[in-house]
Amino acid sequence: MIRKTAYMGLFLATALILSYVESLIPFYFGIPGVKLGLANLAVLFALYRYGWKEALLLNIMRVLLAGFLFGSLFTIIYSLAGAAASFAVMCILKRLGSFSIMGISMAGGVSHNVGQILVAYLVTQTPGVAFYLPILLAAGLITGLLIGMAAKKVLNLKGAFKNQ
Amino acid sequence: MKIRKNDIRLALAVLAAALSLFGWQRYHYGKMTGNARVIVEREGEMLGNYPLAAEERLTFTDGQGRKNVMAIRDGQVSMEEADCPDKLCVKHKPIDRNGESIICLPHKLVIRIEGGEEEEVDVILR
Structure with a gap:
């Protein structure tokens, strides 16, 4: 239990560092919402190594902390929406058992973007926010695949994170 | 944990949705005259x-x-x-x-x- 708590702290720190790294990369395509989602790497890892409860806790904590550190109250609400949508979809698909970590991560990336568009619609009351939906769908797929491949590599590391 | 058939199906389904939405948008909104x-x-x-x-x-x-x-x-x-x-x-x-x-x-x-x-x-x- 103590060991697990320590590891959870470690993963939270990792997620925060990844959020920070992401905020440093000038990765901007002129369309809001297209980003790598590096912090999801830590969430995926926790989801596979522990379970949904631990991953959920990690997810909420990293959104709140990263929001207070690098964003504002507004960005917290916005990223919570994306994180919640993506997390719910990833958990359900993982339970189904018919997707690999890449498929789950892709579904997560796509639903993250869809969730954010829905919130943007609720905030602005303008259906026009859906204009970039096709691009955001494709972008979520690609970034999700990249993050899924990275998470798979980390999970496959022999000797790392054993005996927890 | 290799990539599975369902992963590819999912990716293709999302891509198809994205492409058809994109095509629909181009068709409906693409043509412009000067009075926008x-x-x-x-x-x-x-x-x-x-x-x-x-x-x-x-x-x-x-x-x-x-x-x-x-x-x-x-x-x-x-x-x-x-x-x-x-x-x-x-x-x-x-x-x-x-x-x-x-x-x-x-x-x-x-x-x-x-x-x-x-x-x-x-x-x-x-």
Whole structure:
């Protein structure tokens, strides 16, 4: 239990560092919402190594902390929406058992973007926010695949994170 | 844990959805004539309506004094300044196509292009 708590702290720190790294990369395509989602790497890892409860806790904590550190109250609400949508979809698909970590991560990336568009619609009351939906769908797929491949590599590391 | 058939099915399904949506948008919104309008709204309420062909630089301030500066120039609309926290609207590429929008989420301000009448002819063969 103590060991697990320590590891959870470690993963939270990792997620925060990844959020920070992401905020440093000038990765901007002129369309809001297209980003790598590096912090999801830590969430995926926790989801596979522990379970949904631990991953959920990690997810909420990293959104709140990263929001207070690098964003504002507004960005917290916005990223919570994306994180919640993506997390719910990833958990359900993982339970189904018919997707690999890449498929789950892709579904997560796509639903993250869809969730954010829905919130943007609720905030602005303008259906026009859906204009970039096709691009955001494709972008979520690609970034999700990249993050899924990275998470798979980390999970496959022999000797790392054993005996927890 | 290799990539599985279902992963590929999922990816193809999303790609198909994205492509068909994109095609539908191009079909419906792509054709423009010169009389498109620039519409500015906050929470669904219209603040302004200008021709895309105009040269304008306008400031929109909300009830709490939060500002956005929009510019229409050379048939393109951009957000030149904003005092919102993320500045995503300022970084947004200038828009010039029917249906496109620039949205400042923190200020709930939406700029969109609309009403470029669709052309009567489908194809011109030469």
